[in-house]
Amino acid sequence: MSQQDPLSQKAFSAQLFRGYAAYAFGFSLLVLLLALLEIMGLARQWIGYAFLLVTVALYAAIGIMCRTSDPVEYYVAGRKVPAIYNGMATAADWMSVASFIGVAGTLYLTGYNGLAYILGWTGGYVLVALFLAPYLRKFGRYTIPDFLGARFGGHWPRMLGVVCAVLVSFTYLVAQIYGVGIITTRMTGISFELGIFIALGGVLVCSFLGGMRAVTWTQVGQYIILLIAYLVPVIWLAVKQTGEPVPQLAASAVMQQVTERERELSNDESELSVRALWQARADMMQVRESGLPATYETEKQSLRLKLLRARANDAPMGDVRLLERELASYPASVEQAQMAWSKARDDYAMRATAPQPHAEPFASRAYEAPDAVRHNFLAIVLCLMMGTAGLPHILMRSYTTPSVDAARKSVFWSLFFILLLYLMAPALAILVKFEIYSNLVGTRFAELPSWVHAWSAVDRSLLSILDLNQDGIVQLAEIQMGADVVVLAGPEIGGLPYVVSGLVAAGALAAALSTADGLLLTLSSALSHDTLFRVMSPKMGPGRRVLLSKILLLLVAFVAAWAATKTPADILFLVGAAFSFAASTFFPVLVMGVFWKGANKWGACCGMLTGLVITIVYMVQAQPWLRHWVLGISTSEPVELWWDIQPIASGVFGAPAAFVVIVVVSLLTKQKNPVTDALVDDLRLPD
Amino acid sequence: MRPIQTTPRARYWRHNVLLIVTLLCAWWLVTFVPAYFAVELSHYFIFGWPFAFWMAAFGAPLFFLLIVGVYAWCMARRDRTARRLIREDD
Numbered sequence: 001m002s003q004q005d006p007l008s009q010k011a012f013s014a015q016l017f018r019g020y021a022a023y024a025f026g027f028s029l030l031v032l033l034l035a036l037l038e039i040m041g042l043a044r045q046w047i048g049y050a051f052l053l054v055t056v057a058l059y060a061a062i063g064i065m066c067r068t069s070d071p072v073e074y075y076v077a078g079r080k081v082p083a084i085y086n087g088m089a090t091a092a093d094w095m096s097v098a099s100f101i102g103v104a105g106t107l108y109l110t111g112y113n114g115l116a117y118i119l120g121w122t123g124g125y126v127l128v129a130l131f132l133a134p135y136l137r138k139f140g141r142y143t144i145p146d147f148l149g150a151r152f153g154g155h156w157p158r159m160l161g162v163v164c165a166v167l168v169s170f171t172y173l174v175a176q177i178y179g180v181g182i183i184t185t186r187m188t189g190i191s192f193e194l195g196i197f198i199a200l201g202g203v204l205v206c207s208f209l210g211g212m213r214a215v216t217w218t219q220v221g222q223y224i225i226l227l228i229a230y231l232v233p234v235i236w237l238a239v240k241q242t243g244e245p246v247p248q249l250a251a252s253a254v255m256q257q258v259t260e261r262e263r264e265l266s267n268d269e270s271e272l273s274v275r276a277l278w279q280a281r282a283d284m285m286q287v288r289e290s291g292l293p294a295t296y297e298t299e300k301q302s303l304r305l306k307l308l309r310a311r312a313n314d315a316p317m318g319d320v321r322l323l324e325r326e327l328a329s330y331p332a333s334v335e336q337a338q339m340a341w342s343k344a345r346d347d348y349a350m351r352a353t354a355p356q357p358h359a360e361p362f363a364s365r366a367y368e369a370p371d372a373v374r375h376n377f378l379a380i381v382l383c384l385m386m387g388t389a390g391l392p393h394i395l396m397r398s399y400t401t402p403s404v405d406a407a408r409k410s411v412f413w414s415l416f417f418i419l420l421l422y423l424m425a426p427a428l429a430i431l432v433k434f435e436i437y438s439n440l441v442g443t444r445f446a447e448l449p450s451w452v453h454a455w456s457a458v459d460r461s462l463l464s465i466l467d468l469n470q471d472g473i474v475q476l477a478e479i480q481m482g483a484d485v486v487v488l489a490g491p492e493i494g495g496l497p498y499v500v501s502g503l504v505a506a507g508a509l510a511a512a513l514s515t516a517d518g519l520l521l522t523l524s525s526a527l528s529h530d531t532l533f534r535v536m537s538p539k540m541g542p543g544r545r546v547l548l549s550k551i552l553l554l555l556v557a558f559v560a561a562w563a564a565t566k567t568p569a570d571i572l573f574l575v576g577a578a579f580s581f582a583a584s585t586f587f588p589v590l591v592m593g594v595f596w597k598g599a600n601k602w603g604a605c606c607g608m609l610t611g612l613v614i615t616i617v618y619m620v621q622a623q624p625w626l627r628h629w630v631l632g633i634s635t636s637e638p639v640e641l642w643w644d645i646q647p648i649a650s651g652v653f654g655a656p657a658a659f660v661v662i663v664v665v666s667l668l669t670k671q672k673n674p675v676t677d678a679l680v681d682d683l684r685l686p687d
Numbered sequence: 688m689r690p691i692q693t694t695p696r697a698r699y700w701r702h703n704v705l706l707i708v709t710l711l712c713a714w715w716l717v718t719f720v721p722a723y724f725a726v727e728l729s730h731y732f733i734f735g736w737p738f739a740f741w742m743a744a745f746g747a748p749l750f751f752l753l754i755v756g757v758y759a760w761c762m763a764r765r766d767r768t769a770r771r772l773i774r775e776d777d
Contacts, residue, residue, distance in 0.1 A: 112725065115743035119718060122748040126714045129755040130707045134762070248745065252735035359740040361725030370726075378722060385718075405766060408759035415752050426744040595704075684700045685773070686766035 013082050024224050035499045044498050048188045051506040056202040059218045063206030066214035071542045074211030075142040075525055076399040081216055083406040087413020089216045090397045092223035092514035097179030098575050100511035105483030107429035111358040116380040118422050124388025129411040133398040135594045135683045137407035144392045145530040151593045152601040155535050160608050164585040165392045165526040169519045172578040176516040177564040183508050193565055200561050207517050208550055215517045222510040229507020234424045237431045237494040251427035254434045261437045265476050266354035274477040277468050278352035285345035293334045303327050372644035383649040387579030390586035393518040404687045432486050435493050441476045451492035524553035576648035584611030584654025592662050597680050603666030611658030615650045622647035695772035710754050717750045
């Protein structure tokens with residue numbers, strides 16, 4: 001592959017820098033303008049609309065400017081994205097809505113145990129840099145299945161690669177689109193479905209018109225927005241609490257106080273009384289559940305009776321409503337009652353436990369052994385690392401750099417830009433925790449801040465505060481917070497102006513859209529380039545290939561949007577599943593393809609299949625609702641875990657199995673193949 | 688013909704693999720050792736944080752960045768010399 005001449009490359013970089021500097025400046029001006037308007041009394045909803053419309057319009061404008069129908073531009077952005085910009089685009093590609101919103105929230109809720117995500121998602125880039133990125137760039141075609149097809153020969157490895165790429169990317173894409181729907185709904189109050197379709201428009205304008213080229217330059221823009229959106233509230237909060245502008249330093253100062261407060265709260269009289277009340281509720285659920293099926297009817301009867309009595313006695317409207325709602329959502333069958341009640345029992349039992357010390361490793365709830373928590377932590381870290389190094393939409397990014405050297409540097413910049421955000425998350429979690437512990441706990445219920453009402457109105461599972469012991473004062477055990485609240489409501493919790501909340505929502509939207517763009521492109525190129533062009537009609541001209549790819553892109557987008565409106569059961573599980581699939585299929589086969597000449601077609605195919613099958617089998621048998629769905633076994637049956645490892649990390653079983661099978665089968669079906677040897681030799685040389 | 692092991696091409700690849708193995712060991716050390724012994728290491732403090740927490744939240748991720756940077760920098764230098772040596776060899 002010829003390198004561009006350095007002079008024009010320098011001019012190109014300078015031009016890019018000017019463009020994006022102006023863009024960042026313009027966006028900051030917009031934020032300031034909205035802040036000014038807020039002071040002058042602009043309604044909150046309009047701030048939300050302004051952020052939504054302006055950012056989506058910006059992305060669309062970049063997309064339209066970069067439209068193309070040339071295959072090299074469409075699939076790999078002309079291979080001229082400088083390492084630093086490629087790094088930014090990869091970071092935006094990578095930063096999904098789950099990592100933008102979820103990481104700090106998970107850290108807030110689980111303390112040290114949540115750091116598994118930070119470790120796994122950053123350590124994976126070491127594997128990408130050492131094992132994959134330079135060689136994929138040296139290979140220099142268009143997609144990951146392309147590499148499998150050329151390295152192992154024949155259609156089988158390529159088609160298996162397509163199947164795996166679709167499986168991984170589609171699972172992940174549904175989660176992103178679902179996230180987009182939630183954010184647009186929160187930002188502006190429009191309906192979930194409409195939100196999904198507006199956002200879909202934003203995604204499509206970009207990837208449909210300009211493919212990888214438009215997506216790359218939009219992603220750079222999206223990264224800038226999501227960086228501003230993450231940094232502004234954290235730094236503001238840090239300065240507000242400690243006067244220290246570096247959030248990590250502020251957090252370490254606050255950490256001592258949080259730990260002290262944790263100790264106080266775990267022995268506080270009123271906290272203990274609330275926890276005892278939760279335990280009583282858990283016990284009641286236990287009694288109900290173990291009394292099934294007889295209790296199903298008796299409970300229903302007693303609920304009806306209560307409602308009748310309430311109506312007869314002219315009880316307050318609120319109480320009657322509550323009972324009516326409870327009766328309406330009463331489980332439809334004994335089976336469902338069992339599911340609902342055992343879940344309720346676990347929820348109550350969890351709320352009856354003392355707060356986990358934030359920095360204590362492997363803090364576990366009563367019913368888990370600390371050793372099991374440690375195993376799980378290590379397994380999740382390893383699985384996420386290998387998964388990161390196997391995600392096709394991230395690996396595809398190595399194709400867009402001008403040289404092998406730039407591909408290596410691009411991984412460095414990717415990790416750098418990802419860390420700019422990830423290193424803030426642990427600090428943000430502690431700062432928000434400090435705010436909650438010192439300001440919310442102990443407030444009178446009559447004086448609850450307005451954000452509490454606003455967010456519990458959005459969704460009870462996000463935030464609910466219940467005066468369980470009826471003393472009129474908020475206890476920590478009475479607060480129930482979902483993970484998403486920490487980032488989305490962080491600015492309001494810290495008492496920052498609403499414009500910062502709008503900014504955060506715009507950042508989350510950028511995170512979701514950029515990832516969705518990358519995934520859509522991976523999906524459509526796997527289907528069009530690898531399936532229709534390479535396998536079915538290799539004589540197709542370049543113009544038709546791009547056109548076909550665009551049509552498939554539309555199709556995939558609508559199928560994914562449809563799947564997202566069907567509300568998938570469990571977003572976190574979907575994301576975990578995507579990483580497990582990537583870890584157990586692409587990672588082993590790509591690494592072996594570069595580092596072992598002996599790996600052949602049959603080894604690769606059997607390895608990918610084995611990895612996939614083992615991962616799926618473990619997931620199905622270890623995830624109660626999935627097992628119920630596939631095999632019809634009741635969710636209350638105990639699950640059998642291998643070495644206490646949760647199904648979210650099932651890739652740790654699939655990946656080693658895939659490595660072993662690749663070696664064994666390749667040795668059994670040994671054959672000399674000079675073409676493959678030459679290809680691998682070439683991969684291993686400097687460009 | 689010289690023995691295969693000493694051609695510049697083979698040397699380049701051998702050095703590359705050696706560097707990868709070294710860096711991979713470093714990666715393993717900073718990730719899994721502090722995580723495995725996290726409970727024991729929590730009694731030590733660094734910059735006001737318990738060591739295990741600091742390591743997983745800030746130390747290890749920054750070390751990953753260092754590993755990737757070192758690899759990119761070393762290989763860029765080695766590529767330049769290897770390209771010259773391979774040209775001379777051909």
